[in-house]
Amino acid sequence: MLILGIETATVQAGCALGGHEGVLASAHCSKGRRHAENLTPAIEFICAQAQVDLSEIGLVAVDTGPGLFTGLRVGIAAAKAIAYALRVPMIGVSSLDLLAFPVRFSQRLIVPAIDARRGEIFSAMYRQVPGGVQRLSEPTVGSAEDLATELMARSEEVLLVGDGALRYKDVFDSLDKVERVDVGNSYPSAVSLVQLAHAKALREEFVQIDQIHPAYLRKPDAEINWQVRDVH
Amino acid sequence: MSEDMIVLGIETSCDETAAACVRGGTQVLSSVVSSQVDLHSEYGGVVPEIASREHGERMIPVVARAMVEAGLDGSNIDAVAATVGPGLIGALLVGVSTAKALALTWDVPFVAVNHLEAHLYASFLEDPHLEFPLVVLLVSGGHTMLVLMEGHGRYRILGETLDDAAGEAFDKVARYLGLGYPGGPAIDRLSMSGDPEAIRFPRSMLDEGLEFSFSGLKTSVVNYVRKHPDVSTEDVAASFQAAVVDVLVHKVRRAAREHGAKAAAIGGGVAANSLLREQFLGACADDGLAGFVPSRSMCTDNAAMIASAGWYEFQRVGAAEMSTGATPNLRIRTL
Numbered sequence: 039m040l041i042l043g044i045e046t047a048t049v050q051a052g053c054a055l056g057g058h059e060g061v062l063a064s065a066h067c068s069k070g071r072r073h074a075e076n077l078t079p080a081i082e083f084i085c086a087q088a089q090v091d092l093s094e095i096g097l098v099a100v101d102t103g104p105g106l107f108t109g110l111r112v113g114i115a116a117a118k119a120i121a122y123a124l125r126v127p128m129i130g131v132s133s134l135d136l137l138a139f140p141v142r143f144s145q146r147l148i149v150p151a152i153d154a155r156r157g158e159i160f161s162a163m164y165r166q167v168p169g170g171v172q173r174l175s176e177p178t179v180g181s182a183e184d185l186a187t188e189l190m191a192r193s194e195e196v197l198l199v200g201d202g203a204l205r206y207k208d209v210f211d212s213l214d215k216v217e218r219v220d221v222g223n224s225y226p227s228a229v230s231l232v233q234l235a236h237a238k239a240l241r242e243e244f245v246q247i248d249q250i251h252p253a254y255l256r257k258p259d260a261e262i263n264w265q266v267r268d269v270h
Numbered sequence: 271m272s273e274d275m276i277v278l279g280i281e282t283s284c285d286e287t288a289a290a291c292v293r294g295g296t297q298v299l300s301s302v303v304s305s306q307v308d309l310h311s312e313y314g315g316v317v318p319e320i321a322s323r324e325h326g327e328r329m330i331p332v333v334a335r336a337m338v339e340a341g342l343d344g345s346n347i348d349a350v351a352a353t354v355g356p357g358l359i360g361a362l363l364v365g366v367s368t369a370k371a372l373a374l375t376w377d378v379p380f381v382a383v384n385h386l387e388a389h390l391y392a393s394f395l396e397d398p399h400l401e402f403p404l405v406v407l408l409v410s411g412g413h414t415m416l417v418l419m420e421g422h423g424r425y426r427i428l429g430e431t432l433d434d435a436a437g438e439a440f441d442k443v444a445r446y447l448g449l450g451y452p453g454g455p456a457i458d459r460l461s462m463s464g465d466p467e468a469i470r471f472p473r474s475m476l477d478e479g480l481e482f483s484f485s486g487l488k489t490s491v492v493n494y495v496r497k498h499p500d501v502s503t504e505d506v507a508a509s510f511q512a513a514v515v516d517v518l519v520h521k522v523r524r525a526a527r528e529h530g531a532k533a534a535a536i537g538g539g540v541a542a543n544s545l546l547r548e549q550f551l552g553a554c555a556d557d558g559l560a561g562f563v564p565s566r567s568m569c570t571d572n573a574a575m576i577a578s579a580g581w582y583e584f585q586r587v588g589a590a591e592m593s594t595g596a597t598p599n600l601r602i603r604t605l
């Protein structure tokens with residue numbers, strides 16, 4: 039089964055095409071935050087490069103976040119539209135899973151951290167398991183300092199990955215036993231998405247379009263203000 | 271591409287998620303509008319983040335319904351058109367991304383539509399034989415402008431509001447009077463049982479140019495109610511509405527006269543207002559103008575007008591690039 043993966047959870051927007059033969063083509067751009075402008079031409083491009091017609095796609099995988107709201111909406115809207123037009127099922131994968139997956143060969147506690155803006159990061163904890171990674175905690179949003187405190191309390195070797203780890207490197211670099219993955223791997227990739235979706239597809243973990251929802255992890259602004267008003 | 275091509279239109283610029291199938295620019299095969307107004311009413315206005323999230327959830331079900339109601343599948347669609355602006359950026363992006371992905375998958379052109387131009391085309395959808403030059407009064411929560419259409423795609427902006435949009439004035443006055451959101455329908459309803467001549471509210475800039483100003487009127491209403499706390503809300507609503515409509519109709523007449531228009535039309539959410547519709551048609555009849563008022567569902571935001579405008583856009587300009595994004599402050603392309 040041929041899988042189209044769409045990934046737009048951070049400043050990077052990407053897409054990839056693959057299946058049982060592995061990833062056939064991919065394109066990523068992390069400059070300019072032009073998700074809506076870049077995504078459709080990128081899909082067109084990878085299909086042409088791999089000589090695949092979109093009608094051959096049997097599954098659409100999408101990164102459902104957490105991440106930048108605007109990017110997520112663009113990617114998820116496009117992914118749903120393609121799945122609808124092709125009448126094929128979907129698979130949603132967390133952006134944090136996508137960051138942990140490429141560093142799965144590490145024995146350490148794997149902690150992806152995505153820049154959530156407003157001084158916060160999205161994060162969760164993972165551990166290596168045969169064939170991939172397993173998530174140990176619910177994805178959360180909080181300050182880098184809070185995550186640093188939590189990591190220190192665990193007192194074990196940690197591998198941090200993601201643009202959140204990079205942005206708050208001053209907070210994390212001072213910690214013992216914590217190492218950061220370098221710049222080149224700081225965004226979730228559509229390549230990992232296709233790989234992970236393929237594994238899920240073999241287990242038939244498909245969902246329908248209406249079951250794909252972005253993981254915002256934050257209430258919309260107006261609601262937050264409303265609650266604050268009620269408290270005071 | 272043939273004249274009777276079928277366009278799927280998509281609209282997500284504000285708080286309505288809409289999709290429609292229109293053949294040949296005028297034959298509406300389906301038009302589905304999913305309004306979020308209930309979600310926003312408790313805040314007294316549209317909350318952009320809530321709107322964007324809702325569009326993401328509702329978009330595909332709305333498209334699917336429009337296709338089913340029209341009895342079509344992807345192989346019948348000749349082009350996909352979407353609003354690319356003006357509007358809320360997060361909201362627009364859902365529609366643009368959906369439309370481009372559908373166009374790519376179905377291998378048909380993507381057409382970029384200006385939401386304001388689509389409001390102008392709502393009239394052509396219902397009366398394709400409207401004569402040029404045509405004056406259109408476009409009145410909504412975000413816009414108040416007089417546009418001269420000299421031909422398809424040939425626009426001249428004759429006047430705009432200098433402060434609040436007419437719909438915004440309705441919302442603000444309704445909120446002050448405790449009538450809730452959206453204000454337009456509430457004031458329209460209440461005015462039926464009020465006296466429009468009870469209070470003489472000012473008609474700002476009535477005899478000056480083709481520009482509008484509504485913030486002074488709103489202030490007058492607030493001041494009047496403060497001074498007369500026992501005044502009937504119905505009378506305030508009716509008198510306020512009469513003042514707004516008076517100015518709008520007055521300026522349409524002047525614009526038509528000054529620019530030798532043969533016909534006049536109205537569009538936008540405020541064009542659903544009962545008094546405006548009545549007074550506008552009366553004024554056109556008095557002035558020997560062919561007046562056209564679209565049905566109410568064609569005045570408020572919908573995707574049939576997007577598909578229709580998309581059809582004219584495609585005939586005249588052609589498809590848009592797949593790298594098209596959303597433009598929140600997009601203007602009408604004037605001559």
Ligand SMILES: [Zn+2]
Nearest residue numbers: 385410538571
């Ligand atoms: Zn509108």
